[in-house]
Amino acid sequence: xxxxxxxxxxxxxxxxxxxxxxxxxxxxxxxxxxxxxxxxxxxxxxxxxxxxxxxxxxxxxxxxxxxxxxxxxxxxxxxxxxxxxxxxxxxxxxxxxxxxxxxxxxxxxxxxxxxxxxxxxxxxxxxxxxxxxxxxxxxxxxxxxxxxxxxxxxxxxxxxxxxxxxxxxxxxxxxxxxxxxxxxxxxxxxxxxxxxxxxxxxxxxxxxxxxxxxxxxxxxxxxxxxxxxxxxxxxxxxxxxxxxxxxxxxxxxxxxxxxxxxxxxxxxxxxxxxxxxxxxxxxxxxxxxxxxxxxxxxxxxxxxxxxxxxxxxxxxxxxxxx
Amino acid sequence: xxxxxxxxxxxxxxxxxxxxxxxxxxxxxxxxxxxxxxxxxxxxxxxxxxxxxxxxxxxxxxxxxxxxxxxx
Numbered sequence: 033x034x035x036x037x038x039x040x041x042x043x044x045x046x047x048x049x050x051x052x053x054x055x056x057x058x059x060x061x062x063x064x065x066x067x068x069x070x071x072x073x074x075x076x077x078x079x080x081x082x083x084x085x086x087x088x089x090x091x092x093x094x095x096x097x098x099x100x101x102x103x104x105x106x107x108x109x110x111x112x113x114x115x116x117x118x119x120x121x122x123x124x125x126x127x128x129x130x131x132x133x134x135x136x137x138x139x140x141x142x143x144x145x146x147x148x149x150x151x152x153x154x155x156x157x158x159x160x161x162x163x164x165x166x167x168x169x170x171x172x173x174x175x176x177x178x179x180x181x182x183x184x185x186x187x188x189x190x191x192x193x194x195x196x197x198x199x200x201x202x203x204x205x206x207x208x209x210x211x212x213x214x215x216x217x218x219x220x221x222x223x224x225x226x227x228x229x230x231x232x233x234x235x236x237x238x239x240x241x242x243x244x245x246x247x248x249x250x251x252x253x254x255x256x257x258x259x260x261x262x263x264x265x266x267x268x269x270x271x272x273x274x275x276x277x278x279x280x281x282x283x284x285x286x287x288x289x290x291x292x293x294x295x296x297x298x299x300x301x302x303x304x305x306x307x308x309x310x311x312x313x314x315x316x317x318x319x320x321x322x323x324x325x326x327x328x329x330x331x332x333x334x335x336x337x338x339x340x341x342x343x344x345x346x347x348x349x350x351x352x353x354x
Numbered sequence: 355x356x357x358x359x360x361x362x363x364x365x366x367x368x369x370x371x372x373x374x375x376x377x378x379x380x381x382x383x384x385x386x387x388x389x390x391x392x393x394x395x396x397x398x399x400x401x402x403x404x405x406x407x408x409x410x411x412x413x414x415x416x417x418x419x420x421x422x423x424x425x426x
Contacts, residue, residue, distance in 0.1 A: 041363060042390060090363040090389055091418075137363050137418030208415065240366035240414070243390040322364040323389060324415020 040093035044163035045171035051160035062162035065319025069107035071348035073147030076104035083151030092135020102190025108141030150188025200352035219305035240323035311337030365389030
């Protein structure tokens with residue numbers, strides 16, 4: 033069991049791939065935004081890659097380990113200390129009963145992950161332990177961690193001193209710029225040729241009005257194809273309005289002139305067009321970026337996006353461990 | 355020796371509530387950052403007079419541990 037002394041900014045239990053199979057009823061998958069780092073942490077401590085762990089956002093928590101454990105920290109560097117001693121990232125570490133793990137602000141990247149051998153053993157909801165706090169489900173009491181929460185841990189079989197091969201780790205931007213893959217569609221044909229070209233060549237700045245529901249972008253205005261204007265009135269008056277339809281996860285949803293990438297806790301439907309979609313294998317870049325960072329979007333085929341997901345899955349295995 | 359108040363997180367500066375010369379009480383909110391659509395208030399750790407403010411309201415792309423306010 034782990035006791036929460038300080039919760040951090042919005043630290044929550046997540047598992048991977050999250051709450052799958054209920055999108056048609058409005059439930060997003062949730063789960064870790066950087067599932068690459070998350071899965072590697074689990075592999076380090078001998079868990080299945082998707083076992084439940086903690087996602088720490090911007091400012092990490094302080095936790096007291098009531099029982100001994102083997103843990104691994106991956107993702108953002110939050111300057112973690114165990115009883116005051118620095119803890120390495122990307123390495124499994126033994127924690128004695130009673131020790132306190134303190135994380136601070138993210139120094140590189142944005143989201144840090146804590147994997148614990150045995151995994152977090154909260155009660156699953158609709159098949160997942162992932163926290164979806166907007167609906168108050170999953171995790172501990174359906175919320176981010178709070179002071180005094182007690183986190184149950186399953187029986188584990190972890191070994192300290194295992195490390196992730198450097199070449200298997202994600203490399204975070206150090207210049208506040210990220211090249212992010214997108215697939216065209218489903219509604220790219222509502223954007224004119226100049227607008228498509230502009231989207232793929234412009235700098236898009238991440239707004240601080242971004243969270244696990246949506247990543248809001250600031251950039252040039254969009255221009256539209258004729259079909260965005262020549263449509264029945266039930267679509268709505270703006271060129272970006274369309275009859276309510278389902279949204280893909282990762283959709284770049286265009287609300288008026290404001291693009292918002294719909295991410296792990298995003299909505300499943302609505303009445304705006306989605307000209308492009310960020311594939312799941314690129315979500316780690318979103319999860320590790322921060323307000324003011326610049327995205328440049330690079331178009332890839334659906335086949336390439338699927339291959340990226342397979343390549344990432346292959347990296348999140350014992351083959352990546354030293 | 356001035357007391358430094360630094361950002362607790364990366365993010366944008368939503369509001370700066372003090373200026374040099376202001377007298378502040380311990381626990382008074384000095385500035386509020388915005389990240390994940392949440393307000394992150396930063397309070398004065400000590401009472402005193404603000405000697406410097408290094409970040410303007412609306413500043414974007416701040417890192418954690420950036421120096422914002424000095425209380426002399």
